[in-house]
Amino acid sequence: MEIELKAEHARLNAYVAVTVALISVVMALGNIKNSNIAQQMAFTKGNSVDVWNEYQATRIKLHTDEDSLGTVSLSNGSDSARDAETKRLQSKIGKYTTESARLMVKAQGEDAHYETLDLHHEQLDMAEALDSIGISLAAVAALTDFFWLLCVSWGFGACGFAIAAAAFAGSSFHPDFLARLLS
Secondary structure (H helix, E strand, O other): OHHHHHHHHHHHHHHHHHHHHHHHHHHHHHHHHHHHHHHHHHHHHHHHHHHHHHHHHHHHHHHHHHHHHHHHHHOOOOHHHHHHHHHHHHHHHHHHHHHHHHHHHHHHHHHHHHHHHHHHHHHHHHHHHHHHHHHHHHHHHHHHOOHHHHHHHHHHHHHHHHHHHHHHHOOOOOOHHHHHHHO
16 A cells, blocks of 8 residues: 555656656746846837937927028018028928938837837746746645646646747737736
């Protein structure tokens, strides 16, 4: 009887060891990817702020030149000087209008890229949380000899693996209920 229990316990421990090893590998790979994403997020946010600042500066130049154009049109200078200044200001206004539209699109693209990176960052955080729970449950299963607890551990590990795989694949899968729970 005791020999059967030891064999059964040894088999459970072997399953636990394999479970912990597999989940740990998935967690390690996810942590590497997550660190790279965090670096990309910082870079992208910096780009976004820079482009939005450039956009704001361009808009200020545009408004300043529009005000100057209004002032030139009311001035009492010679017609040729006023016409030349009007053309110069209209040219700058056209340039700033085009440039500000381009900068807005670029800044919005940086913001969208940041949101995509943030989604994958959250996915990998969720995967790590689920994998950690899976490892913890596997350890408790080894101590208590509860095979059903190891099965629950496998469920958490599988969910963590699925979410990590979605992040690596660039999927937009996002379990909102879990995100709300963890945030």
